[in-house]
Amino acid sequence: MEAVAFWVLAVAAVGAGIAVFVVDSMARATFALLASFLCVGGELLLIDLHYLGVLIVLMMIMEMLVMAVFMVMYMMNPAGLMPMTMLHNRRGALAVSGAAFAALAAGVFTVPWPRRAGRPPRDPTVALGEAIMGPKMLVMMVIGVAILATMIATVVLAAHRGRYDGGDGTR
Amino acid sequence: MTLEGFLLLAAALFCVGLFGALSQQSIVMLMMGLELMINGIVVAGAAFWFWVSPGRADGQVLVLVAITVMALEMAMGFAVVTALFRARDVDMTDDAGDLRG
Numbered sequence: 001m002e003a004v005a006f007w008v009l010a011v012a013a014v015g016a017g018i019a020v021f022v023v024d025s026m027a028r029a030t031f032a033l034l035a036s037f038l039c040v041g042g043e044l045l046l047i048d049l050h051y052l053g054v055l056i057v058l059m060m061i062m063e064m065l066v067m068a069v070f071m072v073m074y075m076m077n078p079a080g081l082m083p084m085t086m087l088h089n090r091r092g093a094l095a096v097s098g099a100a101f102a103a104l105a106a107g108v109f110t111v112p113w114p115r116r117a118g119r120p121p122r123d124p125t126v127a128l129g130e131a132i133m134g135p136k137m138l139v140m141m142v143i144g145v146a147i148l149a150t151m152i153a154t155v156v157l158a159a160h161r162g163r164y165d166g167g168d169g170t171r
Numbered sequence: 172m173t174l175e176g177f178l179l180l181a182a183a184l185f186c187v188g189l190f191g192a193l194s195q196q197s198i199v200m201l202m203m204g205l206e207l208m209i210n211g212i213v214v215a216g217a218a219f220w221f222w223v224s225p226g227r228a229d230g231q232v233l234v235l236v237a238i239t240v241m242a243l244e245m246a247m248g249f250a251v252v253t254a255l256f257r258a259r260d261v262d263m264t265d266d267a268g269d270l271r272g
Contacts, residue, residue, distance in 0.1 A: 015188040093194035104182035118226020131228035154250035
């Protein structure tokens with residue numbers, strides 16, 4: 001049962017990922033990406049990562065809604081009323097990504113992966129919380145500083161006055 | 172469900188994202204490709220936690236970092252697109268090939 005769910009979600013995740021670059025509307029591309037993320041969230045739920053799976057689902061719903069707004073703001077044809085193509089070097093990109101997939105798939109099946117060490121904890125979320133509040137606290141501190149730095153940098157970059165403007169609005 | 176199955180899914184997501192990142196002209200679409208690549212890393216990290224070392228939380232911490240990177244990448248990407256759009260009125264990679272102060 002779980003194996004069936006895994007393969008259905010896996011095919012759906014990859015199919016939605018491909019659809020992102022195939023559909024002719026920005027809004028559809030955004031929601032195809034959201035579908036891919038939701039399927040990956042479901043995959044994580046299958047291997048007991050309940051907190052991280054739900055985190056991906058909730059976070060990506062919000063992230064993709066924000067992305068849809070930016071799509072409509074910046075891009076032509078947000079609703080798919082006119083067909084368009086925005087690709088360059090399609091053949092080269094296909095060759096590179098196809099070769100990368102072949103190499104990765106070959107590695108997946110030829111590398112002798114180590115045997116499983118230990119057993120999943122009864123509650124993986126508790127284990128994660130104890131790790132990031134204990135021995136892995138440096139990771140959490142770096143993440144926190146990175147989020148703060150990103151908040152400041154995004155406001156500075158996106159503000160109308162820019163970095164060096166004197167404040168009179170002219171450049 | 173096997174480790175190989177999960178890693179194959181991760182490789183497929185990563186390579187679909189790689190195709191998008193290499194082929195898209197729009198910066199926003201390019202960012203979607205990058206997000207798909209990080210999505211593949213999330214799947215691989217989770218699979219390694221479950222099948223290789225479930226007794227330690229390292230894999231889960233890696234997934235947490237990857238999810239954070241995904242969000243930060245999107246926020247910074249949109250800020251850069253906004254700045255670029257204000258300065259030059261473009262949102263295409265071909266028009267933004269150089270960085271002018």
